[in-house]
Amino acid sequence: HIADTVTLHNGVKMPLLGLGVYKVEEGATVVQSVKWAIAHGYRSIDTAAIYKNERGVGQGVREAMQENGLTREQLFITSKVWNSDLGYESAxxxxxxxxxxLGLDYLDLYLIHWPVKGKYNDAWRALEKLYQDGRVKAIGVSNFHVHHLEDVMSIATIKPMVDQVELHPRLTQPELQRFTKEHGIVLEAWSPLMQGELLGDPLLSDIAAKHGKSVAQIILRWDLQHGVVTIPKSTNEKRIMENASLYDFELSAEDMARIDGLNENRRIGPDPDNFNF
Ligand code: NAD
Incomplete structure (x- = not known):
């Protein structure tokens, strides 16, 4: 079901599917995308300070709650602290x-956006403080390699609940999949569709034809079956609906293995170790 969740290590339930709004224009476009998503059953929205659309996301969330008779507790809103704010006080x-x-009084999830060397541990202490004070339901990180997770866990009193990373069939992140599973950290896929680059892949097209689904749906279903949270972006109502229509078919173990086999460790985004901020 579209509102299926995964339980974070603190007991909070996070929807497996959400709407991503990176590069979605502030104002009418983001308001409309968020409203379409929630009207069509999405319960989770992923934004960030750097996306510069938090006002529109908040407006969309409030209008959608009212129009669909939802309470704030039924929604899951994520934002992220940007690199320039990674000190304790600044975070x-x-x-x-x-x-x-956003016009909200709490977030469901607050993430450190990038593991800027020498800065993310101070920011982590700030996120722990927000969590301990009951200001945020869950805290986590983004773009953390295993070594960044080990480093933050060495100073943490609270383990990150989520790591949001670039993850798609050409970058399946096997090392992070193993490590996060072992430590009870939920993995979340950004650019799950590789920003569209994967949609013409022959093997994925073949599997899609077999199931009578689109390539996007195959990839997103592959995420769900791996227990990976996924947040495809679209500003098009039909695609927003399409990306949530994932519950009327199932990939076989063989399909899953064939998709896993597409891994090339290829990124479209920066490598977190060599991101020149
Ligand atoms: P994506 O892989 O979700 O691809 C989005 C693009 O694919 C859209 O622009 C659209 O043109 C196309 N698309 C979407 N659905 C489609 C469909 N059904 N059929 C055909 N084309 C379709 O890329 P993304 O936006 O980079 O990633 C998703 C979200 O992940 C972002 O919006 C953001 O919330 C998050 N993100 C986080 C980070 C991070 O550093 N934490 C970085 C990038 C993205």
Whole structure:
């Protein structure tokens, strides 16, 4: 079912499917995309301070709640602290700014956006403080390799609940899949469709034809069957619906293995170890 969840290590339930809004224009476009998604059953929205669309996301969320008779507790809203705010005090302040823009009084998940060397551990202490004060339901990281997770866990009193990373059939992240499973951290896929690059892949097209589904649906279903949270982006109502229509078919173990076999460790985004901020 579209509202299926995975349980984070603190007991909070996170929807397996969400709408991503990276590069979705602030204002009418983002408001409309968020409203379509929620009207069609999405319960989770992924934004970030750097996307500069938190006001529109908040407006879309509030209007959708009203129009669909939903309460805030039924939705799951994520934002992220940007690299320039990775000090202890600055991360605390960034959280308040995000809440103010969103017009919400809490977030379900707050993430450190990138593991900027020498800075992310201070920011982690700030996220722990927000969590311990009951200001946020869950905290996590993004773009963390195994070594970044080990490093933050060495100073943490609370383990990250989520790691959101680039993950798709050409970058299946086997090492992170193993490590996060072992430590009870939920893995979340950004650019699950490789920003569209994967949609013409012959093997995925073949599997899609067999199931009478689109390539996008095959990839997103592959995420779900791996227990990976996925947040495809679209501003098109039909595609928003298409990307959520994942519950009327199942990939066989053989399909899953064939898709896993597409891994080339290929990124479209920066490598977190060599991101020049
Ligand atoms: P994506 O892989 O979700 O691809 C989105 C693009 O694919 C859209 O622009 C659209 O043109 C196309 N598309 C979507 N659905 C389609 C369909 N059914 N059929 C055909 N084409 C379709 O790329 P993304 O936006 O980079 O990633 C998703 C989300 O992940 C972002 O919006 C953002 O929320 C998050 N993200 C996070 C980070 C991070 O550093 N944490 C980085 C990038 C993205």
């Amino acid at each position: 605390l302040a960034a959280y308040e700014t995000s809440l103010e823009k």
